[in-house]
Amino acid sequence: MELSAKYNPSQVEDKWYAYWLEKKFFHSEPDERQPYTIVIPPPNVTGILHMGHVLNNTLNDVLIRKARMDGKNACWVPGTDHASIATENKVVARLKTMGINKTDITRDEFLKYAWEWKEEHGGIILEQLRKLGASCDWDRTRFTMEPALSDAVIATFCYFYKKGMIYRGVRMVNWDPVALTAVSDDEVIHKDTQSHFYHLKYYISDGQGNATDQYLVIATTRPETIMADAAICVNPDDERHHWLRGKKVIIPLINKEIPVIEDDYVEMDFGTGCLKVTPAHDAHDYEIGMRHNLPILEIIDDHGKLNEKAQILVGEDRFVARKKIAKMLEESGNLVKIDDYTSPIGYSERTDAVIEPKLSAQWFLKMEDLAATALDSVESGKIKFIPDKYRNTYRHWMENAHDWCISRQLWWGQRIPAYYLPDGQIVVEETAEKALEAAQKINPAYTAADLRQDEDVLDTWFSSWLWPISVFDPERPGHPEHEPNKDLAYYYPTNDLVTGPDIIFFWVARMIMAGNEFMKDIPFGNVYFTGIVRDKIGRKMSKTLGNSPNPLDLIEKYGADAVRIGMLLCSSAGNDIFYDESQVEQGRNFCNKIWNSYRLVQGWKVDESLAQSEVNKVAVKWFENKLSQTVAAVEDHYSKFRISDALMSIYKIFWDDYCSWYLEAIKPAYGEAIDKATFDATNKFFEALLKMVHPIMPFITEELWQSMETREAGATIMFEKTPSAGQVDADYITGFEMAQEAINGIRGIRQQKNISPKEALELKIKGAFPAEFIPVVEKLANTSSVETVADFGEATGVSFMVRTVEMFVVLGGLVNVEEEIAKLEAELKYQQDFLASVRKKLSNESFVAHAPEKVVAIERKKEADSLSKIESYESQLKALRK
RNA sequence: GGGAGCAUAGCUCAGUUGGUUCAGAGCGUCUGCCUUACAAGCAGAGGGUCGGGGGUUCGACUCCCUCUGCUCCCACCA
Numbered sequence: 001m002e003l004s005a006k007y008n009p010s011q012v013e014d015k016w017y018a019y020w021l022e023k024k025f026f027h028s029e030p031d032e033r034q035p036y037t038i039v040i041p042p043p044n045v046t047g048i049l050h051m052g053h054v055l056n057n058t059l060n061d062v063l064i065r066k067a068r069m070d071g072k073n074a075c076w077v078p079g080t081d082h083a084s085i086a087t088e089n090k091v092v093a094r095l096k097t098m099g100i101n102k103t104d105i106t107r108d109e110f111l112k113y114a115w116e117w118k119e120e121h122g123g124i125i126l127e128q129l130r131k132l133g134a135s136c137d138w139d140r141t142r143f144t145m146e147p148a149l150s151d152a153v154i155a156t157f158c159y160f161y162k163k164g165m166i167y168r169g170v171r172m173v174n175w176d177p178v179a180l181t182a183v184s185d186d187e188v189i190h191k192d193t194q195s196h197f198y199h200l201k202y203y204i205s206d207g208q209g210n211a212t213d214q215y216l217v218i219a220t221t222r223p224e225t226i227m228a229d230a231a232i233c234v235n236p237d238d239e240r241h242h243w244l245r246g247k248k249v250i251i252p253l254i255n256k257e258i259p260v261i262e263d264d265y266v267e268m269d270f271g272t273g274c275l276k277v278t279p280a281h282d283a284h285d286y287e288i289g290m291r292h293n294l295p296i297l298e299i300i301d302d303h304g305k306l307n308e309k310a311q312i313l314v315g316e317d318r319f320v321a322r323k324k325i326a327k328m329l330e331e332s333g334n335l336v337k338i339d340d341y342t343s344p345i346g347y348s349e350r351t352d353a354v355i356e357p358k359l360s361a362q363w364f365l366k367m368e369d370l371a372a373t374a375l376d377s378v379e380s381g382k383i384k385f386i387p388d389k390y391r392n393t394y395r396h397w398m399e400n401a402h403d404w405c406i407s408r409q410l411w412w413g414q415r416i417p418a419y420y421l422p423d424g425q426i427v428v429e430e431t432a433e434k435a436l437e438a439a440q441k442i443n444p445a446y447t448a449a450d451l452r453q454d455e456d457v458l459d460t461w462f463s464s465w466l467w468p469i470s471v472f473d474p475e476r477p478g479h480p481e482h483e484p485n486k487d488l489a490y491y492y493p494t495n496d497l498v499t500g501p502d503i504i505f506f507w508v509a510r511m512i513m514a515g516n517e518f519m520k521d522i523p524f525g526n527v528y529f530t531g532i533v534r535d536k537i538g539r540k541m542s543k544t545l546g547n548s549p550n551p552l553d554l555i556e557k558y559g560a561d562a563v564r565i566g567m568l569l570c571s572s573a574g575n576d577i578f579y580d581e582s583q584v585e586q587g588r589n590f591c592n593k594i595w596n597s598y599r600l601v602q603g604w605k606v607d608e609s610l611a612q613s614e615v616n617k618v619a620v621k622w623f624e625n626k627l628s629q630t631v632a633a634v635e636d637h638y639s640k641f642r643i644s645d646a647l648m649s650i651y652k653i654f655w656d657d658y659c660s661w662y663l664e665a666i667k668p669a670y671g672e673a674i675d676k677a678t679f680d681a682t683n684k685f686f687e688a689l690l691k692m693v694h695p696i697m698p699f700i701t702e703e704l705w706q707s708m709e710t711r712e713a714g715a716t717i718m719f720e721k722t723p724s725a726g727q728v729d730a731d732y733i734t735g736f737e738m739a740q741e742a743i744n745g746i747r748g749i750r751q752q753k754n755i756s757p758k759e760a761l762e763l764k765i766k767g768a769f770p771a772e773f774i775p776v777v778e779k780l781a782n783t784s785s786v787e788t789v790a791d792f793g794e795a796t797g798v799s800f801m802v803r804t805v806e807m808f809v810v811l812g813g814l815v816n817v818e819e820e821i822a823k824l825e826a827e828l829k830y831q832q833d834f835l836a837s838v839r840k841k842l843s844n845e846s847f848v849a850h851a852p853e854k855v856v857a858i859e860r861k862k863e864a865d866s867l868s869k870i871e872s873y874e875s876q877l878k879a880l881r882k
Numbered sequence: 883g884g885g886a887g888c889a890u891a892g893c894u895c896a897g898u899u900g901g902u903u904c905a906g907a908g909c910g911u912c913u914g915c916c917u918u919a920c921a922a923g924c925a926g927a928g929g930g931u932c933g934g935g936g937g938u939u940c941g942a943c944u945c946c947c948u949c950u951g952c953u954c955c956c957a958c959c960a
């Protein structure tokens with residue numbers, strides 16, 4: 001078969017992926033083998049593939065393919081996440097383009113549109129993952145909102161409710177005025193934001209509600225909330241403000257009288273030491289309000305606009321109102337000054353809207369016990385984090401975990417199974433029928449019509465945290481009495497989780513909680529945290545910056561294997577990835593190198609009658625050893641999740657050792673044949689290399705493995721065993737290295753003296769050069785003769801050292817004696833200095849007394865080697881100066 | 883404000899309990915080659931006083947202190 005000079009991935013990838021699918025190679029069923037399980041971090045159902053996914057899923061695929069070749073029953077469960085806020089936003093946006101407002105349609109109608117959207121757009125990302133080569137068990141694809149998994153979520157809610165761990169309460173929550181829902185603390189991002197510090201005069205009341213001449217000054221960043229002030233608060237120890245005790249003050253513009261109170265919360269040296277207390281619109285003020293029984297007046301509505309209770313500026317957006325009220329206060333003489341001020345402001349992770357602290361009734365899950373157990377899972381080492389540093393982050397969060405606000409004011413998601421009865425009681429049951437039964441136990445007269453289900457849905461993470469359990473057996477969460485089914489019993493706990501550190505609390509921690517609660521066991525053994533993919537100048541990839549390439553375009557252009565390499569090359573665990581297309585090019589080049597190395601060997605003619613040459617014998621034996629050595633190194637790297645190091649080891653043995661050294665050493669002269677023994681060994685090596693590369697580059701390796709010889713029907717490299725490391729003869733490798741150094745030395749001289757590689761050179765060796773490797777030198781350095789001598793005699797040439805062996809290339813008139821002398825003198829000087837430093841060390845009694853014998857012996861060896869080199873340089877100099 | 887981490891070649895990073903001629907790798911750069919597997923290639927070369935300072939030690943890229951510069955996480959000073 002004639003092969004093109006370049007590897008063409010597009011012809012190869014779809015073919016083999018279809019083959020793998022058709023043969024169900026990715027599918028796993030429980031059997032007697034050891035399981036190796038990964039659950040995919042479910043991407044948003046409406047998401048499209050970005051570089052972060054590429055990184056994550058490449059790593060996952062490398063691990064799963066490696067495990068498969070190690071003989072484990074590898075199962076990678078794919079799926080998607082319903083992502084309630086993100087998806088609902090998209091559906092709302094789409095409805096808008098259709099001229100429909102969410103508020104104008106019913107919940108059921110909305111959900112119909114949402115499911116339509118999901119059917120159209122959902123799962124696109126899973127299709128895209130196939131292009132990357134992801135070997136997911138597609139038969140097991142799950143969706144967090146599919147009926148069985150939704151049931152699991154509902155059951156979980158009921159379980160915790162009945163355990164007394166879920167409660168409903170009015171709390172100050174983080175309100176997203178764009179998404180119109182509460183979000184959890186973790187979904188709020190604090191960003192330093194430029195704003196202003198408004199200093200306002202509040203006049204003291206005369207007791208009849210009239211302002212006196214006296215006033216105090218408060219400092220606030222939110223003047224638009226003054227109408228909701230319930231008090232002015234000062235620190236009880238602040239003597240400056242003692243005169244205010246028992247006084248009342250008048251809120252500007254609306255002339256409302258409020259008391260002055262005292263609370264330790266107020267910092268004396270911040271602002272003016274007087275704090276306006278607005279219990280409805282600030283979390284701390286709410287706490288103060290609770291302590292002092294202050295009335296709560298809400299003047300901002302769900303959309304972030306002032307309502308009629310504000311009395312003024314009704315209907316204005318909070319930020320517009322801020323500017324307008326500042327002007328009004330200025331006109332009324334209440335504005336003292338405005339300072340520039342930068343302070344951390346909370347933004348919604350999803351919509352980037354400024355979070356409005358808002359009182360509302362929400363559902364909460366108690367975290368204390370769950371967090372304590374989950375902390376122990378990691379502290380005890382049962383779960384390992386890679387890199388380890390994230391344990392600190394994890395511990396800190398777990399020790400300070402707040403109760404989890406699990407309700408969301410959305411429609412897309414699992415609806416909270418709480419039913420309100422006319423008498424105000426609440427029943428929580430998995431179904432409406434059961435709820436009715438429960439209600440009738442309270443009052444037999446109740447009918448279904450009397451039950452009003454809670455309008456809210458559950459936080460998406462409240463379903464994601466069950467993922468490692470629910471993908472296998474959705475009946476288990478919330479039902480401890482339900483025996484795990486066969487899948488769950490076999491695949492749980494999963495082995496490794498690959499994810500980003502940004503969701504360590506959202507997801508990782510909570511999966512650990514759910515695992516401990518429902519399985520009494522951890523959900524995974526190792527968590528590998530990837531970095532964030534950034535562009536080459538360190539910016540996060542984002543749509544708005546337009547610096548994120550479309551992975552599918554890259555795959556199209558360079559091939560999936562190249563894209564995978566490109567991601568892995570720069571990805572040590574936990575470090576951010578600085579992506580640059582040149583890395584993908586490097587991956588493509590590597591594919592091409594592999595391809596061409598195959599093309600070379602495949603074109604050779606084999607002559608069975610030919611005896612194996614010495615060079616070939618040496619090369620084969622050396623590469624056997626080198627391969628074993630590398631296999632061991634690669635295994636070690638994998639065991640430590642050092643994937644990019646594993647890749648680099650493989651890359652180097654393929655490119656440098658196999659292509660540049662081994663193949664060059666055994667390559668027959670043009671038109672000549674190769675002996676059978678070497679040819680067979682070469683194919684064996686190549687196959688072993690393909691297997692090593694396969695987890696990283698699945699497509700090209702399958703293509704070449706299939707091309708090497710006629711395989712049985714249904715064969716695949718996917719299930720071939722990972723090469724195992726044999727004994728390594730380190731001395732043999734060292735001997736070959738000396739040959740390499742000799743060859744490099746001669747090539748260097750050729751380069752310097754501008755001598756063509758075609759011109760054979762005469763080489764003399766003085767010292768203990770291992771004779772076995774001389775044929776390699778002869779072939780690769782192109783020597784006409786190699787002679788081991790006692791001294792170099794009268795010949796002129798250039799010498800160099802290979803360790804302690806002197807090499808001498810005869811060059812005749814090409815030598816510039818002055819130059820050589822200068823070079824040798826420099827080397828001699830260096831060596832003398834080196835010897836001096838070694839001797840200084842050795843004459844240090846303290847060193848000889850304290851350092852381990854081994855270290856001292858090494859120093860003595862250095863001394864001896866150095867002496868021998870000096871001697872050699874001196875004799876060469878002497879010869880040259882003659 | 884609290885906590886964590888990082889700083890090694892032009893770039894991205896290794897350097898595993900302090901000790902081999904240990905200062906490395908890949909990429910990039912420079913030089914010479916279109917040598918019949920591959921110019922997406924081959925062969926060679928240069929490049930860092932391991933962020934600054936101090937300390938411990940026979941010995942420090944490695945351990946301690948400090949300074950500087952960056953990054954991330956957490957956080958209710960209005």
